[in-house]
Amino acid sequence: MTALKEELKRQIIEVLHLEDITPADIQDEEALFGEGLGLDSIDALELIVLMDKTYGIKLADPKKGRDIFQSIDTMVAYISEHRTK
Amino acid sequence: MTDRGVAVTGMGIISAIGETVEENLWSLLAGKHGLSRIANFPTRLREQIWVGEQKKTNDELSASLGLSERNAFTRTALLGAYAARQALESANMQGAHDLRTGFISSTSVGGMDYTERYGPTYLTSPEWHRYIPSHPAGDSSHKIAEYLGIKGLVTTVSTACSSAANAIMMGARLIRSRRLDRVIVGGTDALSKFTINGFHTLMILADAPCQPFDMHRKGLNLGEGAAYLVLESEEIVQRQGKKVLAYLTGYGNANDAFHQTASSENGEGAFLAMQKALAVAQLTPQAIDYVNAHGTATPNNDLSEGRAMQRIFKSNVPPFSSTKPFTGHTLAAAGAIEAVYSILALQQDMVPPNLHFDTPMEELDMIPETAVRHRSLSHVLSNSFGFGGNCSSLIFSKA
Amino acid sequence: MKKSVFINGIGAVTTQGIWRSEFFSEARVLDHAINAAEQPAYKGFISPGAIRRMSRGIKMSMYAAQQALGESFVTIPDAIITGTGLGCSEDSDKFLRSLWENDEQFLTPTSFIQSTHNTVAAQIALQLSCKGYNVTHVNGASSFESALLDTLMLLQTGEEEHVLLGGVDEIAEQTYSFLQAGGYIKTGSVRETVKTSVSPGVNYAEGAHFFSMSAGRVASSYAExxxxxxxxxxxxxxxxxxxxxxxxxxxxxxxxxxxxxxxxxxxxxxxxxxxxxxxxxxxxxxxxxxxxxxxxxxxxxxxxxxxxxxxxxxxxxxxxxxxxxxxxxxxxxxxxxxxxxxxxxxxxxxxxxx
Known part of the structure; x- marks a missing residue:
């Protein structure tokens, strides 16, 4: 679980070009959107591709992303349960 | 400034619902849409999307234009030349080389369709190198101007999906400022893998024919095509005794300055564009008899545009429809294609239908026209909005 | 009565660095086939949240636009008009490459969104909250002059008071390699200047240049x-x-x-x-x-x-x-x-x- 969290944080930093941010700066339970990390709707679309490409999880409805992408904790929980690769 | 605006004396169009103005009119009246599965090039998305594709192949378009086999016209230039030629013919523009004539085109995809096809060979083989200079957006305008024999002020606008509306506006301003006597204005865009995949990544492509202003709308269908208008000054029209199809009386351009791709909730940019166009035309909102909406059928656009229309028209929203279920969203060409439809509406005293509408949006208190409606029209407003918050509105008035 | 139009402020990011009083006295003659613009430090100038997605062309333009507005003491112009021949090539290249490499799969939206030609003018409008007239002209070597023509019409007629006018093009590796293959840009190993040029093609580069244009003359005016x-x-x-x-x-x-x-x-x-x-x-x-x-x-x-x-x-x-x-x-x-x-x-x- 911890390894997956670390991996996911590194991937998020990379695909979203979050310069000056390290995995340690992202708290597991912190909000990724709005307050917290401050991601926006374009980032949400990038995360949908990340889920597909890395974990084989297809999200057809962008609205579904809202619940899944609340925090690192919620993402990891969803990935663990639904990953196909 | 002349009181009657700038005269439209010719128009030409090619879209998924026809290769001439008459064919397009017939399809609108018959409610016959042009959406299909994509056929002109292979793509992984074929079974997932519907497109407003013009079925003439590039070879057929080239042959029809009488181009040599080794031409370097991209599909964008081919569609553009095809529509612009009609516009010139319809304006009876042969001769008259004494007039200062310009050409303002617009495109978003430019020569991307050939770059995506042959780009991978450019570094290893010279075979397709003639298409390298065809890539930039401006090249399609050069090719079309050369084909039409226009020498003078030739340029290109690119403001995403509002491009052609801005090209039309630029042309009108050139005439009103007396820099030109006559100008051919419009836009052209071909379908490409680049754009369909781009819109796919935004998750705003519908997997069914689009339903503008419907509560359950699922996104847009892309399309391709081109359309051009011939604009002339009132002086030239009177001197030559020309037939006027309609007058371009109003235009407005504003920026939503809200988000890179999404429109603001209250449709501020759209509101400002419509407000400016009304001011230029010196018309009150009540004078507008029909609105040809941008109406892409994305959840975001239709809500934002609808709110902006309610802000402009209050409780008296005039009959409105989006014609995108007929043609798909033709991107840079949309403003010109819909300008042709707006002029047809004025000429025929007809409101084209908003196909596939079923359930009203609960956020709005307005319902589009779902069947062809015949009524006397004096002024038509046409909206075009694009990524980057670029919002433009045009007003056409009966000749 | 037509109004006169003045250049009241300039900003630029070019191969000769940013716009400054020593711009020409410190200039050096280019002799490479492809010459990158000397980039200023953007940190503290553009917010980290905004800069992470920006290509060079957008960053250079944001910087040059702010410089031009600053020189002329204009906070928000009435209109933003830009000219660009190739638009946002870096993002176009990126999206196109991933289209080819992944055969239309796993494509991400950011580079597509930023590939449109109007991205620069739109981003500046967003940054400045400028809701006014906003157009991008894209017509090869007269892209900038088309934008200038548009600017003149807005100001001469008195429709607007202040227009931010820009011209920008950015180096994008793939696009420039195609232009090189086609013989438009000199080959990589050639070291020639405009004056010593004998080989085919020319030296290419990139840059963003912005002008704060107004219908009134002020102390900082450069010219009419x-x-x-x-x-x-x-x-x-x-x-x-x-x-x-x-x-x-x-x-x-x-x-x-x-x-x-x-x-x-x-x-x-x-x-x-x-x-x-x-x-x-x-x-x-x-x-x-x-x-x-x-x-x-x-x-x-x-x-x-x-x-x-x-x-x-x-x-x-x-x-x-x-x-x-x-x-x-x-x-x-x-x-x-x-x-x-x-x-x-x-x-x-x-x-x-x-």
């Missing part, structure tokens, strides 16, 4: 723009009438032009056009700039910076003289800028001291 003329195609033999027609409409005679800024770029066929125009203006001092800017579609905006600088300072930095023999000191009143590329997209601009 009299007018611009565009012409898509021109035979060498039509040069005289092309020039004469334009000057006549402005009540000018060839002898009124003190300096002519020519777009010599080292390509034999291109340079013939500049020779032809210069011949029509025997009394004007010829200046050039593409040895400093490099060629790119909107590089003629660099030429406008040259005109603005000379007219404001009333001095010509020696590096700008096309002729080795420097003429005696003179006053500079009217400057004509002529540009074209490959015999297409000809433009004339008259700029006057104010």
């Amino acid at each position: 723009i009299i007018d611009v003329k565009l012409q898509n195609e021109l035979e060498g033999s039509q040069m005289r009438s092309f020039l004469q027609d334009f000057l006549t409409t402005k009540d000018l005679h060839p002898e009124d032009i003190d300096a002519v800024i020519l777009g010599y770029n080292g390509d034999e066929n291109d340079d013939l056009f500049y020779d032809a125009l210069w011949q029509e203006l025997p009394l004007a001092t010829p200046l050039y700039y593409k040895h400093l800017s490099g060629q790119y579609d909107s590089c003629s905006a660099f030429g406008l910076m040259v005109a603005a600088f000379v007219l404001k300072q009333q001095t010509v930095p020696s590096i700008l003289y096309w002729n080795e023999k420097i003429p005696p000191n003179t006053t500079w009143k009217n400057i004509l800028i002529y540009n074209q590329y490959k015999g297409k997209d000809h433009s004339l601009v008259v700029v006057r001291a104010c």
Whole structure:
């Protein structure tokens, strides 16, 4: 679980070009959107591709992303349960 | 400034619902849409999307234009030349080389369709190198101007999906400022893998024919095509005794300055564009008899545009429809294609239908026209909005 | 009554660094096939949240736009008008490459969103909350002049007071490699300047140039723009009438032009056009700039910076003289800028001291 969290944080930093941010700066339970990390709707679309490409999880409805992408904790929980690769 | 605006004396169009103005009119009246599965090039998305594709192949378009086999016209230039030629013919523009004539085109995809096809060979083989200079957006305008024999002020606008509306506006301003006597204005865009995949990544492509202003709308269908208008000054029209199809009386351009791709909730940019166009035309909102909406059928656009229309028209929203279920969203060409439809509406005293509408949006208190409606029209407003918050509105008035 | 139009502020990010008072005195002649603009530090200038997605062209433009507005003390212009030949090539390249590499799978939206030609003008509008007129012109070598024409129309008619006008093009590896393969850009190993050029193609570069344009003269004004003329195609033999027609409409005679800024770029066929125009203006001092800017579609905006600088300072930095023999000191009143590329997209601009 911890390894997956670390991996996911590194991937998020990379695909979203979050310069000056390290995995340690992202708290597991912190909000990724709005307050917290401050991601926006374009980032949400990038995360949908990340889920597909890395974990084989297809999200057809962008609205579904809202619940899944609340925090690192919620993402990891969803990935663990639904990953196909 | 002349009181009657700038005269439209010719128009030409090619879209998924026809290769001439008459064919397009017939399809609108018959409610016959042009959406299909994509056929002109292979793509992984074929079974997932519907497109407003013009079925003439590039070879057929080239042959029809009488181009040599080794031409370097991209599909964008081919569609553009095809529509612009009609516009010139319809304006009876042969001769008259004494007039200062310009050409303002617009495109978003430019020569991307050939770059995506042959780009991978450019570094290893010279075979397709003639298409390298065809890539930039401006090249399609050069090719079309050369084909039409226009020498003078030739340029290109690119403001995403509002491009052609801005090209039309630029042309009108050139005439009103007396820099030109006559100008051919419009836009052209071909379908490409680049754009369909781009819109796919935004998750705003519908997997069914689009339903503008419907509560359950699922996104847009892309399309391709081109359309051009011939604009002339009132002086030239009177001197030559020309037939006027309609007058371009109003235009407005504003920026939503809200988000890179999404429109603001209250449709501020759209509101400002419509407000400016009304001011230029010196018309009150009540004078507008029909609105040809941008109406892409994305959840975001239709809500934002609808709110902006309610802000402009209050409780008296005039009959409105989006014609995108007929043609798909033709991107840079949309403003010109819909300008042709707006002029047809004025000429025929007809409101084209908003196909596939079923359930009203609960956020709005307005319902589009779902069947062809015949009524006397004096002024038509046409909206075009694009990524980057670029919002433009045009007003056409009966000749 | 037409209003006069003034350049009240300039900003730029170019191969010669950012716009500053020593811009021309510190300039060096380019001799590489592809020359990158010297990038300023953007940190603290553009917010980290916004900068992470920006390509070079957007960053350079944001910087140059702020500089130009700052010089003229305009906070929010009434309109934003840009010209770009190739638009946001870096993001176009990126999206196209991933389309090819992944066979239409796992594509992400950011590069597509930013690939549209209007991205720069839109991002500046977003940053400034500028809801006014916003248009991007994309027409090869006359992209910038088309934007200038649009600007003049807005200001001369009194429709708007302040317009932010920009010209920008960025280096994108793949696009430039295609232009190199096609023979438009010199090959990578060639070291030639505009003057020493013998091999085919020209030295390419990138840059963002912004001008704060207003319908009123202020203390910081550089110069007045009299007018611009565009012409898509021109035979060498039509040069005289092309020039004469334009000057006549402005009540000018060839002898009124003190300096002519020519777009010599080292390509034999291109340079013939500049020779032809210069011949029509025997009394004007010829200046050039593409040895400093490099060629790119909107590089003629660099030429406008040259005109603005000379007219404001009333001095010509020696590096700008096309002729080795420097003429005696003179006053500079009217400057004509002529540009074209490959015999297409000809433009004339008259700029006057104010």
